[in-house]
Amino acid sequence: MLHELVADPGELSPLELYDRYVAKLRSVIDEHGVEAVAEESGVDPGTLDGLASGDEPEITLEESTAVLAIPDDAPDGETIAALARDELLMGMTNAVLDVEAVESGLGGELEAREIQSKVEGRFPMTLREFALLYQHIEGVR
Structure with a gap:
C-alpha cells in the first residue's frame, strides 16, 4: 500500500x-x-x-x-487510493487535526476546503500533494 x-x-x-x-x-x-x-x-x-x-x-x-x-x-488501484486517503483521515483523527490546522501547518500551500475535498476524494490529488499532507500529518502525530 x-x-x-x-x-x-x-x-x-x-x-x-x-x-x-x-x-x-x-x-x-x-x-x-x-x-x-x-x-x-x-x-x-x-x-x-x-x-x-x-x-x-x-x-x-x-x-x-x-x-x-x-x-x-x-x-x-482504487483500493490502494482509498486506503491512502483513509490513512490521511485516520492520521488527522489521531493527531486531533482539522483541515484548518493542516492548512496552517502547511503554510497555506493548500486551502482547508481544498484539503478536505482531496482527502475525501471529491477532487483529484497529486502524488506530491499526498506526500505533503501525509508527511505533515504523520510529523504531528
Whole structure:
C-alpha cells in the first residue's frame, strides 16, 4: 500500500517522501515495462516514460495507485487510493487535526476546503500533494 512504503513518513521532508514514492513507481515500470504498465493502469505512456527516464511529470494519486496495482500480489488501484486517503483521515483523527490546522501547518500551500475535498476524494490529488499532507500529518502525530 502507498502509505506503507515508508516506515516513518513524518521523519522525512515532503520532497524526500515524494521521491520514495516515485522510486517505487519507477521500480514497477522498470519491472513490467512502460507499454504494459500503460495498458494495465490506463496511465498515459508519456507520463510513465517520463517517470522511467528520471523526469518527474505530474501524476495523480489515482494514477500512482493504478501503477502500484500492477504486480500480481497487489490490490487494485482504487483500493490502494482509498486506503491512502483513509490513512490521511485516520492520521488527522489521531493527531486531533482539522483541515484548518493542516492548512496552517502547511503554510497555506493548500486551502482547508481544498484539503478536505482531496482527502475525501471529491477532487483529484497529486502524488506530491499526498506526500505533503501525509508527511505533515504523520510529523504531528
